[in-house]
Amino acid sequence: MDKKILKQLNELDKADPSQVESFFLQHRRNPEKVNLGFGWSLWNTRIGGGYISLSAVIIYHNDSIISYRMYSDLPNDKKLIGKYTKWFEKTFDVDSGKVKPYRYRESSLFKPLAEYDGPLTTQEVSHEVLTYMTPYSGTTYGYAGGYSGELLSNREEFISIEPGLSSEKAILLMYSINPASRLTAIEYYKKHKDKFRNQRQVEDWIEQVYKEVPTVETLFGCSRETKESRYLVEYYSRIKEE
Numbered sequence: 001m002d003k004k005i006l007k008q009l010n011e012l013d014k015a016d017p018s019q020v021e022s023f024f025l026q027h028r029r030n031p032e033k034v035n036l037g038f039g040w041s042l043w044n045t046r047i048g049g050g051y052i053s054l055s056a057v058i059i060y061h062n063d064s065i066i067s068y069r070m071y072s073d074l075p076n077d078k079k080l081i082g083k084y085t086k087w088f089e090k091t092f093d094v095d096s097g098k099v100k101p102y103r104y105r106e107s108s109l110f111k112p113l114a115e116y117d118g119p120l121t122t123q124e125v126s127h128e129v130l131t132y133m134t135p136y137s138g139t140t141y142g143y144a145g146g147y148s149g150e151l152l153s154n155r156e157e158f159i160s161i162e163p164g165l166s167s168e169k170a171i172l173l174m175y176s177i178n179p180a181s182r183l184t185a186i187e188y189y190k191k192h193k194d195k196f197r198n199q200r201q202v203e204d205w206i207e208q209v210y211k212e213v214p215t216v217e218t219l220f221g222c223s224r225e226t227k228e229s230r231y232l233v234e235y236y237s238r239i240k241e242e
Helices: 002-010 017-025 077-090 129-132 155-166 167-174 177-192 199-212 231-238
Strands: 033-038 041-048 052-062 062-070 102-104 217-218 223-228
Touching: 002 077, 002 129, 017 062, 033 177, 041 231, 129 167, 155 177, 167 177, 177 199, 177 217, 177 231, 199 231, 217 231, 223 231
Parallel strands: none
Antiparallel strands: 033 041, 041 052, 052 062, 062 102, 217 223
16 A cells, blocks of 8 residues: 555656645545635645555645645664665655655745735845744644643744844744744734834734634644634733743
8 A cells, every 4th residue: 555655656746736736635535724814725634554654734825836845754664664765765855764854845935925015035034034934834823732741843943033033023924924923923022012113013914914814723731722813822922931
């Protein structure tokens, strides 16, 4: 079964994202897309095999595919690694026993929403900021969760870029394609309002963000829930980070 799935994948023209979408649609009918707001959406999908599985994150704008990532792992059985590595290497890079994600036009997401009219250009911010703005950094908005209460990966990313944030960069983040990044930037604004001079304009944009994405996935303890975006931002903006 795995050989058949990987053979089908390897025969695809990966430069044609519609072929990749059709491949996953064969196994997942009626995909449930996540609304990212402002015409953007995301489809998380997965194909289960025997020893391995294939998963993909496909990013759309107005229902046209803009970018995608595909993921997989080698089987746990060491006796199978050599054979599977040969199958995988026709599509994926395999290095030190790890299958690296296949990335299609990821840099096309390194930009703010079309509604952004601020002074910054993408050349004026770091690669870390640009990748954080994309849906690939994770679209769950929150702080920490799971059995061990670990920080969400996108929260870790925000904490790493936060020391270098100016008010202009924070506003740029409010125009991220990723709604979780938008909401985290709004949370930052609410904690540091004294840094922002154009508060009326910022507040108007915040209301637009809430209208576009009124609810968002979050993590409370071990439970994934969908909650009102406005409520979550107000909740987390009152939490002081240690």
